[in-house]
Amino acid sequence: MAETVSHSVLIVEDRHEIALRLKAAIEKTPELTVCAVADDVDGGLNQLFEHKPRIVLVDLGLPDGSGIEVIKAVVAANWTCEALVVSIFGDEARVIEALRAGARGYVLKSGSLANIGNDVLSVIEGGSPISPQIARHLLAMVSSGAAGSPEGSPLIDLTGRETEILNAVAKGYKRREIGEKLGISTGTVGNHINNIYQKLNVNSNTEAIARATRMGLL
Amino acid sequence: MQNSRPFIIVLAWIAGLTSLIWVLDIGSIKPIDGTVMLTQGRSCETPDCAEPVDIDLPLHYPELYAAGHESRYLSFDLPLQDVPDDLQALYLPSFADEVFLRVNGIPVYGSELMDRQPARMWNIPVLATIPPNLLKVGQNRIDVALYGYPQEGLVLERFHFGSAKVLVPHYNWRFLTSAGMARFNLGFMAVAGIMLGIIWAARRSEAIYAVLATSCAFACIICIHFGFDTSVIGYRWWSLIWQVSVSIYVFLIFRFCNHYIGEDLKPLENVSLVLIAAELVVGSLVPAPYLFDTLLLFKLHPSLLSFLVLAVLLGNRSKVDGHDLRIFFFFLSMASAMGVYELYIIAVVDPGRNQHIFQFMPLAMLCVCLWLVISRFMLSLRSYEELTGTLKQTIAAKTEELRLTYEKLGEAERLKAINDERQRIMLDLHDGIGGQLVNTLAYMQNNGKGDAVIRTALEDALRDLSLMLDSLETDASISTLLGMLRTRLEALLAEHALEFDWRIDDEPDLPNAGPSQTLNLLRIVQESITNIIKHAGASVITVASDRNSISISDNGNGFDTGPQEGRKRHGHGLAGMRRRAASIGAEFDLTSDATGTTVRLVWR
Missing domain, CATH: 1.10.10 (Arc Repressor Mutant, subunit A)
Structure with missing residues (x-):
């Protein structure tokens, strides 16, 4: 099963160490692979259309703009693709804006990332994390x-x-x-x-x- | 009419009023001081006074069934001791229909009839001035030629000779109360009619104004009859016109009254219309000599109708405002009584009264009309004022509302500015410091560097920052902040094989809620939880709240809550928690035994 179903994940996160941690955490889950990591909106959009990932993890505060733009592109994508906001605390009002733009939820990047793989899988299965x-x-x-x-x-x-x-x-x-x-x-x-x-x-x-x-x- | 009582009352009332007018003997001709009143003379067969017969004034020639006109010649002697120096005059208060006056053979007023129609001067007094040089000492002769219509009879009332200065005021008064009044009312009725017509044109739906305007038009015809010489139209046609006008006028008043009261008397109105039509037809066809008496007979109709108007008014008095009713009834009955009195003067050959007063009738009716218009005007004025009052109140209320809205708006803008600034600081804390802390932690984990103390310190700092950001949330609710706390600590709990028993029910209601109070509260809760994680050896942390308290308890092994032991185990944490609890006005209560520890915050 793990062989047949492998979902690709794009990470858009400007802080290098966090991006690495996310990547590592995601790749602990056999059903998920990280196809690319981008550190700004431009890069995120390019990678999005290049790799056509199943899931996009996106930070909102990016150097060249807001992750909302990436989320909008995800919503408009012509393949099955869902965006999850990566948030430090998961509480900021911006998350709501991201949800309105079409994000399926958020994942916390502070603290333990042990569960992040499961969170992503639950979104793929139709769940929506909510704080x-x-x-x-x-x-x-x-x-x-x-x-x-x-x-x-x-x-x-x-x-x-x-x-x-x-x-x-x-x-x-x-x-x-x-x-x-x-x-x-x-x-x-x-x-x-x-x-x-x-x-x-x-x-x-x-x-x-x-x-x-x-x-x-x- | 189901009830004839009002009709009988009205009959009695009108009879009373008419008698009153009779008793008042309006316009009776009395001697005037300093003048001569001529009461005796001779009736002659020719203008030159052939075959004289002595007569006494007033003289009422019998009414005859004859067409055309008749002439009568009278002669009076006026003995004078001396010839006065000032202008003299003959003042004839009442006669019918035209006079031709000569003094000592010289014409002083009018002219011989020849082949004219006699002028209709029956309601117009005459003042003929006489230059003193026409007079002589001794016997003077005054020749009076009367021209008139035989059906109504020729009349000469007593008349006066004297100084013009003395007689003019008497003449003026007489003129004013007879033809003058009729002319005055003609103007009034015309104006009222035009005004009512304009009102009707503007409010077509209210036919009542059309009825009133039309009635004014017919009243004008009546006024013309009483105020002017109408001989140019011809005796027959004018008689028909003015007499039918009276009938139509009363009919219109009847209609108006019914409409005003809301009484439906259509059958009676129809009967009245038929009678008017009959009057017109019969009046046009009847042989000329019988015209006057025939038309007089038809006057029974408007008389009865005017009583009916009053009876209807009386019978429906409950439907009319008391004030309106009194005004209406009084003036309508005055008009009716004047009509009856006029009928009497016209019909009786020698009525003993010589002044017509029917020309006052339109004035009475005008009072009714004016009252109606004014009362309606007052009514609309009152409702207009009420409306204006309400509008003013509304405007005042709305202005106040607007002011409050502006105030609120200003307040909202101020709050927004504060909020924007707070958001900016929060964003900086979040993305800046928060991002750095997370990144540093990630670095340590990615590379396996850094010791546990630094890591714990960073994690504590991150959690504290979370609490600070949470408590700054504008619409923070404590239960939601507790929920957020749980969400963040869940992973940490899992790492230590702990789980929450979450019992948050009613929204905790802090006495002085605010960001710093909330932050203090959350810090106490967070510290209690981390203490349990670090020291208690428990498997379940129960967090419960209600309106007045929050408690955090565990099922761990407990500790001695005495100051010494507690300090050993919790460092300065407990003292800090107590201090924080005191600062938010909550009691800090710590209990611990072998089955676990409970921290309880209670406030009122």
Whole structure:
């Protein structure tokens, strides 16, 4: 199986040592190979189209611009490709912007990178990592919409269950724990989170971003 | 009418009013001081006074069923002791229809009829000035030729001779209250009619204005009859025109009143219309000698109709505003009474009253109209003022709202500037220091260099930086920050075979929440957790919170919480935690035994 399925990963990270650590961590996972490492937006875009990777790990603060540009190129790519933000703390508001641009989630680059391979694999399998702070942001978007924005419609429209799950995520609960609490499987929790991402993505038009920016969410 | 009571009341009321007018004896001719009132004379067969017969004034020649006109000649003697120096005058308050006056054979007023139609001066007094040189000492002779229409009868009331200076004011007053009043009302009615017409043109949906404008037009015809000589039109046609005008006028007032009250009396209106049509047809066809009496008979219709108007008004008084009703009823009944009185004067040969007062009728009606217009105007003025008041209030409220919005906007801009600056610093910390720390750690791991102390120090610094950045988040919620803390520590816990039992429920509500309070709180929690990782030998860390507390406990082997032992094991950490807890207004509570240790922060 490891022989038949090997996913290529592109790393776009300007700090050399971190890039090396990421590469090493990724390559510990047999199903993943690192096809290239780029240290700026230009290089990242070139490598993206040259190698057509399955996964792109991208830092947001790059010397010649924002990793968001790379994420947009990934979304527009004509092959199956997904972008993950590599973040030091996983909490910055920029991550939300990256998610709106189409990133599937983020991976932490601080601390242990032991799990990074699994994180990448879970994204390939359709999962979406989410942090408490991102969940809080999403909830704020829902409530700020509902609290009578002049446009009337919430920025994103969540079901009761989705709101419940986001609330639990925002308090630091893990998927497994949420599943136990709500009496549903961990996979179902993951599906709900995927749906939330999808909604965020669907609504990720210029207008919504403009509104969110105006409201100080982004 | 289901109820005839209002009608009876109205009849009595009108009878009372008419009697009152009768008793007042308006315009009765009395002697004027310093002048001579002529009351006795001779009636003659010819202008030169052949076959004189003594008569007394007032003189009412009988009404005859005859067409054309008739002439009557009268002669009066005026004895004078001496000839006055100033201008003299003859003042004839009332007569019918035209006079031709001569003094001592010299014409002083009018002319011989010849083949003219007699002028219709029955409501216009005459003042004929007489130069003193026409007069002589002793007997003077005054010849009066009366020309008129036999159907209405010729009339000469008592008249005066004297100084013009004395007689002019009396003449003026008489003129003002008869033809003058009619002419005045003609102007008024014309203006009112035009105004109502304009209002109707602007508000086509309100037919009531058209009714009123039309009624004004017919009132104008009535005014002309009472104010001017109409002989040019011819006796027959003018009589028909003005008499039918009275009927139509009353009909229109009836319609207006019904509309105003909201009473539907269509059948009665139709009957009235039929009567008007009949009056027109019969009036046009009836033989000339019988015209006047025939038309007079038809006046029963407007009379009854005017009573009906009042009765309807009275019967529906609950539907009309009390003020409006009183004004309406009073003036309408005055008009009605004047009509009845006029009918009496016209119909009776010698009524004993010589002044017509029907020319006042349009004035009464005008009062009603004006009242209506003014009352509507006041009403709209009032609603306009109310509207303006409301608008002003709204404007004031909106202005205040706008001011608050501006204030908020200013505040928002200020906050945004602060926020932008904070974001910039956070970004610098994050990408700059954070990036350096991570990169350095990565370098050490990549190359296997550096010792454990440096590594731990770097990792602690990184975690502390995380906490600082978290607590600076604008909309930080403590439960979310605890969640972030968990996310970052999870890998570290896994390395030490530990796991969290996470029990964060209600949002912790710090008494004085702010970035530094939050940071202190998180530092206590983080330090408690790292202490457990380092020292406790536990397998589960339970983190629980509610509104007023946070607790971190483990299932490790515990330690002696006494100051000595505690210090040995935790260095200055415990004291630091206590200090931090005190600074955020929380109680720091540490318990430990063989089954584990619990750190509890409680606040109110």
